[in-house]
Amino acid sequence: MESLEKKQYELDFTKIRESVRVFAPATVANMICGFDILGFAVDYPGDEVAMYRVEEPGVRIRTIVGDDGKLPLDADRNTVSACVKMLLAHLGIQDELGIEIELTKHMPIGSGLGSSSASTVAGLFAVNSLLGNPLSKEELMPFCVEGERLACGHGHADNVAPALMGGITLVRGYQPLDVIKLPVPDELYAGIVFPQVDVPTRDARQLIKEKVLLKDAVTQWGNIAGLIAGLYERDYALISRSMHDVLIEPTRAILIPEFYEMKRIALAAGALSFGISGSGPSVVAIARGKEVAEQAASFIQQHLTQCEIESLKYVSSVNVDGPKLLD
Amino acid sequence: MESLEKKQYELDFTKIRESVRVFAPATVANMICGFDILGFAVDYPGDEVAMYRVEEPGVRIRTIVGDDGKLPLDADRNTVSACVKMLLAHLGIQDELGIEIELTKHMPIGSGLGSSSASTVAGLFAVNSLLGNPLSKEELMPFCVEGERLACGHGHADNVAPALMGGITLVRGYQPLDVIKLPVPDELYAGIVFPQVDVPTRDARQLIKEKVLLKDAVTQWGNIAGLIAGLYERDYALISRSMHDVLIEPTRAILIPEFYEMKRIALAAGALSFGISGSGPSVVAIARGKEVAEQAASFIQQHLTQCEIESLKYVSSVNVDGPKLLD
Numbered sequence: 181m182e183s184l185e186k187k188q189y190e191l192d193f194t195k196i197r198e199s200v201r202v203f204a205p206a207t208v209a210n211m212i213c214g215f216d217i218l219g220f221a222v223d224y225p226g227d228e229v230a231m232y233r234v235e236e237p238g239v240r241i242r243t244i245v246g247d248d249g250k251l252p253l254d255a256d257r258n259t260v261s262a263c264v265k266m267l268l269a270h271l272g273i274q275d276e277l278g279i280e281i282e283l284t285k286h287m288p289i290g291s292g293l294g295s296s297s298a299s300t301v302a303g304l305f306a307v308n309s310l311l312g313n314p315l316s317k318e319e320l321m322p323f324c325v326e327g328e329r330l331a332c333g334h335g336h337a338d339n340v341a342p343a344l345m346g347g348i349t350l351v352r353g354y355q356p357l358d359v360i361k362l363p364v365p366d367e368l369y370a371g372i373v374f375p376q377v378d379v380p381t382r383d384a385r386q387l388i389k390e391k392v393l394l395k396d397a398v399t400q401w402g403n404i405a406g407l408i409a410g411l412y413e414r415d416y417a418l419i420s421r422s423m424h425d426v427l428i429e430p431t432r433a434i435l436i437p438e439f440y441e442m443k444r445i446a447l448a449a450g451a452l453s454f455g456i457s458g459s460g461p462s463v464v465a466i467a468r469g470k471e472v473a474e475q476a477a478s479f480i481q482q483h484l485t486q487c488e489i490e491s492l493k494y495v496s497s498v499n500v501d502g503p504k505l506l507d
Numbered sequence: 508m509e510s511l512e513k514k515q516y517e518l519d520f521t522k523i524r525e526s527v528r529v530f531a532p533a534t535v536a537n538m539i540c541g542f543d544i545l546g547f548a549v550d551y552p553g554d555e556v557a558m559y560r561v562e563e564p565g566v567r568i569r570t571i572v573g574d575d576g577k578l579p580l581d582a583d584r585n586t587v588s589a590c591v592k593m594l595l596a597h598l599g600i601q602d603e604l605g606i607e608i609e610l611t612k613h614m615p616i617g618s619g620l621g622s623s624s625a626s627t628v629a630g631l632f633a634v635n636s637l638l639g640n641p642l643s644k645e646e647l648m649p650f651c652v653e654g655e656r657l658a659c660g661h662g663h664a665d666n667v668a669p670a671l672m673g674g675i676t677l678v679r680g681y682q683p684l685d686v687i688k689l690p691v692p693d694e695l696y697a698g699i700v701f702p703q704v705d706v707p708t709r710d711a712r713q714l715i716k717e718k719v720l721l722k723d724a725v726t727q728w729g730n731i732a733g734l735i736a737g738l739y740e741r742d743y744a745l746i747s748r749s750m751h752d753v754l755i756e757p758t759r760a761i762l763i764p765e766f767y768e769m770k771r772i773a774l775a776a777g778a779l780s781f782g783i784s785g786s787g788p789s790v791v792a793i794a795r796g797k798e799v800a801e802q803a804a805s806f807i808q809q810h811l812t813q814c815e816i817e818s819l820k821y822v823s824s825v826n827v828d829g830p831k832l833l834d
Binding site: 218393398401409422427 | 541542543544545677678679680685687689715716717718719720721722724725726727728729730731732733735736739745748749754
């Protein structure tokens with residue numbers, strides 16, 4: 181991978197910290213119309229990684245909290261520790277340093293909110309912080325993409341990019357990796373609802389057809405272009421007109437119970453747009469102002485409750501900072 | 508058509524002029540990566556319409572200059588006069604007013620530079636000016652799209668939008684028609700070369716496949732999003748990285764002699780990007796600064812001369828004004 185080429189980083193062993201604690205945010209990939217290229221970070225939920233420097237060399241997982249026993253404790257198989265090992269190896273210090281990790285998941289796995297990306301980014305941001313920040317965020321990005329490849333088989337950046345950079349990100353392309361931060365209109369809020377049904381990312385991807393009609397692709401990229409312009413212009417009406425997914429939603433919505441009724445409810449509540457977060461089953465109402473986002477999400481959750489579907493709800497502005505040190 | 512709905516316009520017959528003369532610009536549709544949604548206007552070439560109020564009611568073509576006899580003089584079949592008649596009928600004054608038209612084509616027909624659009628826009632802008640501007644440019648737009656439908660069978664707006672509005676335009680969608688003006692970086696220049704070979708728009712469209720690979724569409728809309736961001740950021744490097752067409756160019760380039768050699772020459776001369784203008788056969792080198800655009804176009808033209816292909820060359824900044832009154 182071109183971007184992972186060997187490079188000299190300034191490492192000062194006297195600057196290595198004893199411990200750090202890091203939060204990295206959940207993310208809404210695709211941002212409704214921008215399949216595989218757009219995404220944004222939210223204030224919560226997110227994952228937390230505590231990292232400790234220890235005497236005995238090697239990287240180990242101490243504990244994982246909040247994963248219902250789903251994630252491996254084996255340091256070579258767990259995404260967080262595997263990413264940390266990859267970075268240490270890249271820096272040529274894998275045999276010198278001892279690191280132990282506590283991972284706390286504050287968000288559901290398989291929700292379409294970039295759960296593995298949040299953990300990957302938290303782990304890599306944490307180890308970089310522990311080492312005194314030898315790498316910039318831009319330099320950390322290719323390692324995050326590699327982490328995503330370890331976690332789900334595809335080196336997509338549409339979740340790790342906003343989780344690491346914060347805000348709204350565009351992944352223009354991969355050869356080389358080209359991530360662009362887009363402007364964030366102040367009043368943009370997300371009302372997220374996670375219906376607790378199981379939709380594995382791999383299945384959601386497999387449903388999507390390999391070929392699409394060119395005329396539908398033109399509609400889609402007209403909307404993508406409109407959304408980018410709308411973000412720069414802070415034009416909420418244009419953002420609303422542009423956030424339509426004619427290509428992916430019709431297929432993926434089949435996997436999500438009550439999707440079109442939730443959409444009706446969100447738009448009736450005044451949301452600018454509504455769609456699937458990542459590969460689902462979480463859905464997101466994009467709104468101007470917190471109140472509308474809150475109402476849309478609440479009404480959706482009420483409807484799901486009536487249908488006897490349990491759900492989680494998150495209302496957040498766009499998180500422009502990305503991962504942060506706690507304490 | 509929703510946008511052509513009847514509406515009351517303020518018409519003051521005392522304000523109708525005796526004559527007007529209007530220039531409307533050529534346009535580069537697609538802007539390399541934005542098939543069917545992006546386009547920009549240039550300072551020249553373009554078409555000229557002179558319009559005269561006469562006693563005898565009805566719309567007539569007096570003369571057409573520069574078309575090599577290709578365009579019909581019949582007022583119902585000529586696009587310019589047919590558009591003028593459509594607007595007069597819409598205003599309910601088709602039986603009251605007498606108008607005669609002189610059309611001067613300063614640009615080749617079938618060149619991929621929006622020849623019919625320039626004429627359509629010149630005609631509609633002229634009649635609106637003659638009538639004292641009852642319609643805004645935005646209100647004229649749907650009539651221009653109708654004119655394009657008369658001229659080439661498809662109601663596309665990617666040439667008429669920049670020809671009428673000036674600058675760089677995004678046609679986000681058609682239901683309803685949604686045209687957005689994008690920012691124009693000052694130093695953006697186009698070096699256009701028209702190799703004098705015949706590529707009818709209809710044939711160029713028919714070559715394009717109905718279905719495309721989703722992964723290619725994702726690459727394309729990543730580039731489109733990157734270009735829009737690059738225009739807002741005035742980031743010429745991002746503009747350059749983004750202006751690639753992986754979907755349409757591989758097919759249409761077959762119709763254009765020496766296409767890949769012209770591309771090599773343009774990029775070697777320092778152009779930001781190179782591609783097909785509209786449906787071709789004109790090609791365009793996008794450059795930062797007039798000098799690079801001029802060099803790229805000259806080198807391309809020299810190469811075509813060596814290949815015994817005659818060509819025309821135009822070097823222009825982006826025309827931000829659109830049509831203008833002459834005199």
